[in-house]
Amino acid sequence: xxxxxxxxxxxxxxxxxxxxxxxxxxxxxxxxxxxxxxxxxxxxxxxxxxxxxxxxxxxxxxxxxxxxxxxxxxxxxxxxxxxxxxxxxxxxxxxxxxxxxxxxxxxxxxxxxxxxxxxxxxxxxxxxxxxxxxxxxx
Numbered sequence: 499x500x501x502x503x504x505x506x507x508x509x510x511x512x513x514x515x516x517x518x519x520x521x522x523x524x525x526x527x528x529x530x531x532x533x534x535x536x537x538x539x540x541x542x543x544x545x546x547x548x549x550x551x552x553x554x555x556x557x558x559x560x561x562x563x564x565x566x567x568x569x570x571x572x573x574x575x576x577x578x579x580x581x582x583x584x585x586x587x588x589x590x591x592x593x594x595x596x597x598x599x600x601x602x603x604x605x606x607x608x609x610x611x612x613x614x615x616x617x618x619x620x621x622x623x624x625x626x627x628x629x630x631x632x633x634x635x636x
Contacts, residue, residue, distance in 0.1 A: 501570040505636025509628040513562030516624045526616045533613040570632045584629040592622045
C-alpha cells in the first residue's frame with residue numbers, strides 16, 4: 499500500500515478548511531485573540547497583521563501537505579484499513595508527540611492551558627479527519 503498523492507492534496511485542503519472554521523470569531527477566534535493578547539491591538543494593527551499573514555497561510559498549506567503525507571505514510575506502513583484503527587493510531591501519535599511536546603513549550607512559556615487547548619485540539623481534529631479521509635477514500 500502506498501501513499502496516494504491525491505489523498506494528500508485533498509487532505510491538505512481539508513486541513514486548511516478546518517482551520518478556517520476553527521479560527522472563526524464565533525468558534526475559537528475571539529477567545530484565541532484574547533488569550534494571545536491581541537484583543538488589545540487597534541483595528542488598524544489587526545488589519546495590518548491580516549495583510550501580513552501570507553507567510554502564515556502558506557505555512558498552513560505546507561503543514562497540511564506534510565501532515566497528510568506523513569500520516570498517510572505511517573498508516574500505509576502499518577497497513578491500516580479501518581477508520582477505528584486510523585483514529586486510534588492518530589490519537590496516540592498526536593498525544594505522544596504533538597500534545598506532549600507542545601505542552602512542555604506552553605508550560606515554560608507560561609502560556610494559558612486554554613490557549614494550548616485551542617491551538618492543539620485543532621491539530622488533533624485535523625489529523626483525525628485526515629486519517630479518516632485517507633483510509634476511507636484513498
